[in-house]
Amino acid sequence: MSDFSARLIAWQRQHGRHDLPWQNTRDPYRIWLSEIMLQQTQVSTVIPYYAKFLARCPDVAALAAAPVDDVMALWAGLGYYTRARNLHRCAQTVVERHGGAFPASVEELAELPGIGRSTAAAIASFAFGARATILDGNVKRVLARVFGVEGFTGEKKVENAMWTLAESLLPLNASDDEVSAYTQGLMDLGATLCVRGKPDCLRCPYAVDCVANVTGRQRELPTARPKKTVPTRRTWMLVLRDGNAVMLEKRPPSGIWGGLWSLPEAADEAALAERARAFGGDGAVSPLAPLTHVFTHFKLDIEPRLAELDSKVGALTVLGDADTAWVTLSDLDSFGVPAPVRKLLDGLQGSLI
DNA sequence: CAATCGTGGCC
DNA sequence: TGGCCAAGATT
Numbered sequence: 001m002s003d004f005s006a007r008l009i010a011w012q013r014q015h016g017r018h019d020l021p022w023q024n025t026r027d028p029y030r031i032w033l034s035e036i037m038l039q040q041t042q043v044s045t046v047i048p049y050y051a052k053f054l055a056r057c058p059d060v061a062a063l064a065a066a067p068v069d070d071v072m073a074l075w076a077g078l079g080y081y082t083r084a085r086n087l088h089r090c091a092q093t094v095v096e097r098h099g100g101a102f103p104a105s106v107e108e109l110a111e112l113p114g115i116g117r118s119t120a121a122a123i124a125s126f127a128f129g130a131r132a133t134i135l136d137g138n139v140k141r142v143l144a145r146v147f148g149v150e151g152f153t154g155e156k157k158v159e160n161a162m163w164t165l166a167e168s169l170l171p172l173n174a175s176d177d178e179v180s181a182y183t184q185g186l187m188d189l190g191a192t193l194c195v196r197g198k199p200d201c202l203r204c205p206y207a208v209d210c211v212a213n214v215t216g217r218q219r220e221l222p223t224a225r226p227k228k229t230v231p232t233r234r235t236w237m238l239v240l241r242d243g244n245a246v247m248l249e250k251r252p253p254s255g256i257w258g259g260l261w262s263l264p265e266a267a268d269e270a271a272l273a274e275r276a277r278a279f280g281g282d283g284a285v286s287p288l289a290p291l292t293h294v295f296t297h298f299k300l301d302i303e304p305r306l307a308e309l310d311s312k313v314g315a316l317t318v319l320g321d322a323d324t325a326w327v328t329l330s331d332l333d334s335f336g337v338p339a340p341v342r343k344l345l346d347g348l349q350g351s352l353i
Numbered sequence: 354c355a356a357t358c359g360t361g362g363c364c
Numbered sequence: 365t366g367g368c369c370a371a372g373a374t375t
Contacts (some may be wrong), residue, residue: 038371045361045370079359082374116373136371156354187371196369197364225368256358295359296369339360 001146001209005171009178011205012185017192021050023184028102028127029060035119036087040080043191049078061100063091072259072336081258081336086114104128117163125183129176133166134183135159138190144222145194148211152223230294234301236272237263237341239288239348240279242309242326246345247279248335250323256295260336261325263344269305276307284308288348293340304344 017023020043022034033053037046053074057063063071068088075084090113094102102123103109109120117135124130133139140153143162151158171182193200201213208214212221240247248261266272269285277283285305293300327335329349332342 035371040358040370040372041360042362042370077360079361080372082358083372086373114373118372122371134371137369138371154355191371227367254358258358293359294366297357 001206004169004206005174005182007205008185008189009171009174009181012181012188015192015203016181016185016188021047026127028123030054031126032090032102032115032123033087035122036083036114037078039083039119041078045078049075060091060094060102063088064095068259069336070334073334076260076336077339077342079339081260082254083114084336085253085259089113090115102127104130106130106132122183125179129179131170131174131179133163133170134186135163135166136187136190138194139166139186141196141222142186142190142194145199145212145218146206146210148215148217148221150221150223152225154225158223228297230298232299232301234303236266236269236303236305237344238266238272238276238279238285239263239304239306239344240276240281240309241306241348242311244330245326245328246348248325248327248337250325257338260338261327262338262341263304264324269303272305273307276305279307280309280311281307288344291340291344300340302340302344 020034022030025031034046034050037050037053056070056074057066066088068085071084071088072081075081075087078084093112094100103112104124104127106117106120106124109115109123110117115123119134121130121132121134124132125134140159140162143149143165144153147165149158149162149165153159153162171178174182189204193204199213199218201207201210201218204210204213206213212218238247247264249264251257251260251262253259264272264275264279266275273283273285276285285307288304288306290304291302293302325335329345332345337345
């Protein structure tokens with residue numbers, strides 16, 4: 001197909017999205033922030049986080065100067081928390097090594113923490129008009145269908161072939177606006193027409209050429225991810241309550257919920273009671289409603305247990321470099337707390353206190 | 354290089 | 365209900 005890019009640019013200008021919060025700007029900071037938040041995360045989920053984040057950190061200098069714990073709190077609920085740490089590190093790198101201005105080349109952008117090949121291309125094309133292709137889930141789906149690419153796109157061999165194909169489709173001699181429309185068009189086509197379930201092939205600019213449409217294989221392309229059985233883990237969580245405050249514990253920087261504040265955990269009930277005693281309790285714990293949380297690669301059964309203290313010292317929020325803190329339930333917003341733990345604690349506020 | 358890393362929407 | 369996966373990067 002010789003006019004792939006021309007058709008896409010024309011389609012995007014007529015039928016694409018033009019009013020998302022991170023569009024209609026060339027500010028690399030705003031574009032970068034949106035691209036990081038949008039990694040493996042849907043637009044509707046990102047929008048409120050993006051607004052909240054910009055209000056607190058309007059530019060890269062403000063973000064670089066913010067405490068990392070504040071960044072984690074702003075990110076809490078979005079998931080993939082390494083993104084938040086890398087976001088903070090990236091802002092500091094831009095300030096310290098690039099004079100506060102994002103570099104304009106794909107190569108330099110991709111050296112920054114949290115920015116890979118696709119995100120670098122998105123930033124470079126949107127902010128600087130660079131001729132570089134993205135390759136996200138949308139593009140993989142569109143290319144697999146239009147060109148009939150077989151094989152799971154997460155497999156290295158298939159992905160490499162797709163990078164080469166995507167590069168070959170880039171427009172030549174395109175203006176900055178055309179470059180932006182092209183990159184946005186790749187995303188818009190995949191997000192609005194060439195969707196996973198029921199693609200709207202009648203409105204697609206490639207309908208007559210698309211291998212999947214012509215052969216009726218929309219359901220088989222792209223090739224599905226190989227199925228894997230997800231293991232189940234089980235953990236006991238301690239809701240240690242003192243007045244209207246609970247004890248939170250900071251999780252290690254890597255691993256699940258890395259760097260967030262969560263409830264103290266143990267591998268079984270006896271170990272949890274022992275932890276409650278270590279915090280000053282009498283060892284008595286009572287069961288709360290269990291909950292299950294499903295991650296991408298495992299399922300977590302959570303057994304919450306309530307223990308009471310009456311020392312009156314828990315009324316204050318204790319911060320600093322400590323890895324434990326008493327936090328009043330009304331102050332949870334200023335802590336990065338995992339979504340299911342947040343739900344548990346929010347439910348506690350209504351039923352028990 | 355395959356595994357790891359969250360959460361919520363959709364059907 | 366549960367399977368699937370979204371504007372992927374990192375190790």
